[in-house]
Amino acid sequence: MKDWQASAKALYDGAFRPMVIDGEWRAARSGREMQATNPADGSVLATVPRGDAADIDAAVAAARRAFEGPWAAFTPYERQNLLLRIAERFEAEWETLCLSDTLDMGMPIQRTLANQRRVLGMLRFYAGQAVSVHGQTLPNSFPGEIYSSTVREPVGVVGAIIPWNAPIAGSVWKIAPALATGCTVVLKPSEEASLTVLMIARIMQEAGLPDGVLNVVTGTGAEAGAALAAHPGVDKIVFTGSTATGQAIARAATGNLKRVSLELGGKSPVIVCRDADMDKAVPVAAMAVFANSGQICIAGSRLFVAREIHDEFVRRVADYASKLKIGHGIAPDTDLGPIISARQAERIAGFLSTGPAEGAEIVAGGGRATGSGLDGGHFFQPTVFGGVTDEMTVAREEIFGPVIAAMPFDTLDEVVDRANATPYGLAAGVFSTHLGTAHKLAHRLKAGSVWVNMYHAIDPAVPFGGMKMSGYGREGGAEHVEEYLDTKAIWINAD
Numbered sequence: 235m236k237d238w239q240a241s242a243k244a245l246y247d248g249a250f251r252p253m254v255i256d257g258e259w260r261a262a263r264s265g266r267e268m269q270a271t272n273p274a275d276g277s278v279l280a281t282v283p284r285g286d287a288a289d290i291d292a293a294v295a296a297a298r299r300a301f302e303g304p305w306a307a308f309t310p311y312e313r314q315n316l317l318l319r320i321a322e323r324f325e326a327e328w329e330t331l332c333l334s335d336t337l338d339m340g341m342p343i344q345r346t347l348a349n350q351r352r353v354l355g356m357l358r359f360y361a362g363q364a365v366s367v368h369g370q371t372l373p374n375s376f377p378g379e380i381y382s383s384t385v386r387e388p389v390g391v392v393g394a395i396i397p398w399n400a401p402i403a404g405s406v407w408k409i410a411p412a413l414a415t416g417c418t419v420v421l422k423p424s425e426e427a428s429l430t431v432l433m434i435a436r437i438m439q440e441a442g443l444p445d446g447v448l449n450v451v452t453g454t455g456a457e458a459g460a461a462l463a464a465h466p467g468v469d470k471i472v473f474t475g476s477t478a479t480g481q482a483i484a485r486a487a488t489g490n491l492k493r494v495s496l497e498l499g500g501k502s503p504v505i506v507c508r509d510a511d512m513d514k515a516v517p518v519a520a521m522a523v524f525a526n527s528g529q530i531c532i533a534g535s536r537l538f539v540a541r542e543i544h545d546e547f548v549r550r551v552a553d554y555a556s557k558l559k560i561g562h563g564i565a566p567d568t569d570l571g572p573i574i575s576a577r578q579a580e581r582i583a584g585f586l587s588t589g590p591a592e593g594a595e596i597v598a599g600g601g602r603a604t605g606s607g608l609d610g611g612h613f614f615q616p617t618v619f620g621g622v623t624d625e626m627t628v629a630r631e632e633i634f635g636p637v638i639a640a641m642p643f644d645t646l647d648e649v650v651d652r653a654n655a656t657p658y659g660l661a662a663g664v665f666s667t668h669l670g671t672a673h674k675l676a677h678r679l680k681a682g683s684v685w686v687n688m689y690h691a692i693d694p695a696v697p698f699g700g701m702k703m704s705g706y707g708r709e710g711g712a713e714h715v716e717e718y719l720d721t722k723a724i725w726i727n728a729d
C-alpha cells in the first residue's frame with residue numbers, strides 16, 4: 235500500500251508557488267500573497283500570489299496575443315495531438331495530481347484516484363473533437379448563382395472561473411474544449427484550492443502548450459474573479475459555482491456582451507418509488523449526498539421516499555451513514571473528508587441547528603465530527619433529517635454539506651410537483667424497477683440530468699448542465715464544443 239503520508243510531506247513544504255502568465259511563472263504585481271491550507275488540519279501547504287485586476291489585464295493581453303499569433307497557426311491535427319500528449323502526461327502524474335487535490339481541498343484520496351478514467355477520457359474526447367469541427371454548404375434561394383456556406387471559428391479569449399470542490403476535473407472541463415476549438419484561456423481557480431490548478435498548468439506547458447494559451451491567475455473572487463468577468467478583452471466567460479456569484483458574473487459580462495456559460499447550484503431531488511430495489515438504492519441515495527462530504531453541486535439532498543417504504547428506507551440510509559469513516563483525505567480508508575473552510579463549516583452548522591428548530595428529526599449524525607486525528611480540521615457527521623416538510627430551510631436551501639432531508643410522498647403526480655417546486659434544476663435521481671415509472675418521472679422532472687437507478691454518472695460524450703437557476707450552457711458532448719465556437723456565413727457570387 236502506498237505511503238500517502240510520506241508522499242504528502244514531500245509534495246508541499248509551505249514555499250511560494252507562482253502563477254503563470256504568458257508562459258512565465260511570476261508573483262502578483264502587487265506582491266501580495268495568500269496561504270493555501272490543508273482543510274484536514276489547518277496546516278499551511280504553500281503560499282500563492284494574490285492576483286488582482288492588474289494581473290488579469292496582463293493575462294488577458296497574453297491570451298489575446300497567443301490567440302492572434304502562434305496558436306492561430308495550429309491545425310486541428312496539431313491541437314488534437316497536443317491534447318493527447320497532455321493526457322499522457324496526466325496519466326503519468328496522476329497520483330501526484332490526486333494527492334495535491336486531496337491535500338488542498340480534502341477530497342478522500344480513494345475518490346480522487348477513481349476520477350482517472352473520467353479526466354483522461356475528457357482530454358481524449360476533446361482531442362477527437364478538435365478534428366471534428368466543420369461548417370456546412372447551404373442551399374439558398376437568393377437570385378443568381380450564389381454560393382453560401384458556414385465556417386466555425388473559435389470564439390477567442392475565454393475567462394474560466396472554477397470552484398474548489400473538484401480542481402482537476404473542473405479545470406480540464408474548462409480548458410480542454412477551449413484548446414480543442416482554438417481558443418485561449420485565462421483561468422481563475424478558487425482561492426480555497428489553487429495548488430492543483432498550478433500543477434496542471436505546469437504539466438500542459440511541459441507537454442508543449444505555447445506561451446499565453448493557458449494563463450492561471452490565483453486570487454480572490456472579489457478581486458481577480460470580478461476583474462476577469464468584467465474584462466472587455468474576454469470574449470466568453472465560463473463559471474461553475476454558486477447561483478449568487480453566477481448572477482453577479484452574468485451582470486458583469488454585459489459590458490461587452492461576452493458569451494456566458496454558467497453551471498450553478500442545486501437542491502436536487504432523489505425519488506425512491508415503492509417498487510425500488512432497496513438493497514441497491516440505499517447506498518446510491520446515501521452517497522448521492524455524502525460523496526465529497528456533500529460538497530458537490532449535484533448532491534441529491536432532497537430524498538423523497540414512497541410512504542409505504544419510507545421508514546425502513548430512511549432507517550437503512552441512516553445505518554449506512556453511521557458506518558462511513560470520517561478522517562483525513564490521505565487515509566486510504568476515509569469515506570468523508572473535511573469541509574473546505576471554517577466559513578463553510580459554520581454555514582453547515584447553522585443548517586444543523588435550523589433543522590431541529592423547525593421541527594425536523596435527527597435520524598443520523600447532526601453535528602461536527604470530533605475525535606482522534608480530527609483536530610484542526612472541519613469535519614461533520616453524515617446527517618439524515620426525517621420529519622422534514624417542503625417549506626423547511628433544510629429542504630429548500632443548498633447546504634453544500636453531508637446533509638439529507640428525507641420526506642415521504644404518496645403519488646407520482648404529487649412527488650413530481652414537489653420535486654420541481656424549487657428554483658433549481660441541475661439534477662435528479664429516480665429509483666424504480668418499473669420501466670414505465672422511470673420514463674414518466676425522467677421526462678417530467680425539470681433537471682438537466684436525470685439518473686435512473688444510479689447517480690453521479692458523468693461522461694465526456696454526454697451533455698451536463700442546469701435548468702432554471704442552476705444555470706445555462708452545457709459541458710460535455712458536442713454541445714459543449716459549440717459553446718466555444720462562432721458561426722460565420724460566407725456568400726460568394728459565382729456570376
